[in-house]
Amino acid sequence: MSDKRETDALIVHKPVFFDAASLHIPTLRILREDGTLYPDAVPPDLKQELALKIYDTFLFIRALDERMLASQRQGRISFYMTETGEEAADIGSTAALADDDMIMAQYREQGALAFRGFTPDQFMNQIFSNEKDLGKGRQMPIHYGSRELHYMTISSPLGTQLPQATGYAFALKAQQKANCVICYFGEGAASEGDFHAALNMAGVFKVPVIFFCRNNGYAISTPAHEQYAGDGIAPRGIGYGLKTIRVDGNDVLAVLKATQDARKLAVEQHQPVLIEAMTYRLGAHSSSDDPSGYRNKSEEDIWRAKCPVLRFKNWLMQQAWWDENQDSQRKQLHRDAIMAAMKKAEKVPAPPLxxxxxxxxxxxxxxxxxxxxxxxxxxxxxxxxxxxxxxxxxxx
The missing domain is CATH 1.20.5 (Single alpha-helices involved in coiled-coils or other helix-helix interfaces)
Incomplete structure (x- = not known):
């Protein structure tokens, strides 16, 4: 009986060792920082209505993060995590999905939930853990979940959602549903054993799952170069038999295009996909963290110039789909809505014991x-x- 491993392999007769330099995965980038497209870029299918919804979600999340971080500093809430600088990753990828595709988030994907329609009141009820919280006050702030919006409740232990995503996708395949699972995680979570088990099972069973890695440079205070020696996270997907792509995580058009194509592979061919989005966490890891202890301001300033929100705004204005007056009005509308929801949620009683x-x-x-x-x-x-x-x- 022949051994498939040998018959499918390229045979050599002298030792050949491979290292990280043998495989370097390129980064997909479509949108320049000034809002223009690269000459040979292939943009995603993006109508005006969807483009404006993506950008408006950007503005909402910026307003939410600003207000909630200030509230934590005032002692009104106990804990918060911002996604400042990473908005294009989760919002752009969610925009490529069907509304009933399952989202399994880590903890920095409130943008995905907002894009699907989670209201300011629902955000505040969860953050304040009152009796209107969908989780009945059992979770700490930012551990959102919504059955209606197909957003699995966030779990604090790192990486637990990864094998769960593979299992959920296996069930979708068994039920012959035309859906997929998208599973978000950071490059730090890729050091967990759950990551390797999840990707291996997904590759073996060929399930409709998209593993979306937000490589934001730091696992809390540990920089990427101290986490792994290889070429990022993407090569691991190839090792486990997944279709793999790396994108500029601050380029929402690249994220959208990559996820649109990934979803086709996952749903139509039951081919699991790994997307590595190269981005940067501009804020602290959480409201309990001080990033000045492990990185400098000049590093942050380099990435502020690559802001995904400003880059997409420039593109929208070049399409004549947006202007500065609209921008100011929507920002203020979101600030007012969030403040009103917060004041209301603070007065709602705690859940019954x-x-x-x-x-x-x-x-x-x-x-x-x-x-x-x-x-x-x-x-x-x-x-x-x-x-x-x-x-x-x-x-x-």
Missing amino acids: NDLFTDVYDTLPWHLQEQQAELISHIRKYPQAYVKTAGRLGDE
Whole structure:
């Protein structure tokens, strides 16, 4: 019985060693920083309505991130993560998907959720963990989820969504659905074992999944050159049998085009795809981080000049689809809407205590019954420490 590994391979008779220089993947770039196209560039299929929706989502996310980071500094919320500088990656790729394709996010993809219609009120209810939060206040801020918008609830442990994406895509293939899964993660998460298991399974089973790596230069404070020795993350996709492409993650037209083509491969051919988007996190890793401890301002300034929002704005204005007056009006509209939603959400009560224990089991098991009783007893013993909760014990 012949060995397929040998018959399909190129045979040599002297040792040949390959290294990172043997495989260098190019970066797709369509849009110059001044908003003009490269002469030989092939732009994506992009109508005016979709282009303006993408840009308006950019403006909303900038306003949301600015207001929420300020709110965290004021002590109004406990935690926040911005996506400043990375907006083209998740918003541009989401714009290439069908509305019912599944999104499995890491934690910096609020733009994808906003693009699909998550409202300012829904954002605020989650961030403030009130009783209108779709997650019933069980998650820390920015751990969004929406069944209606096909956006899987974010999980804090790094990389858990990667094998889940492969499994979900396997189910789509088994059910013969014309959909795919897109799974977002950073280059730091690609150092997790889940990354390798997920890509290997996806390549073997040929499932409709797009792995989208936001290579933003840092895994919290660890720079990319200390994370891996190879040519980024993209070559790993080839090693696992995935179609692979690298794009300029600050060029929304390149991101959109790459994801449009990736979706066709995933849905029509059940060919998993890895997209590596080269971008930069302009803000801190989170509201608990100070990036000045591990990078300098001159480095940040280089990337500010490559701003994805300004680059796309320049292109829109050259199409005569946008102007400075519209820009100012929409920015103010988003600021006002976010501020109004925040003030409203702050006044909404916390979820009832029993919501901590529901929705997992049909009948509450004995160990959770004991925990529930102990918690209620503790709060009744120290009501002054739980002012908002003491009056919401059970159905009382």
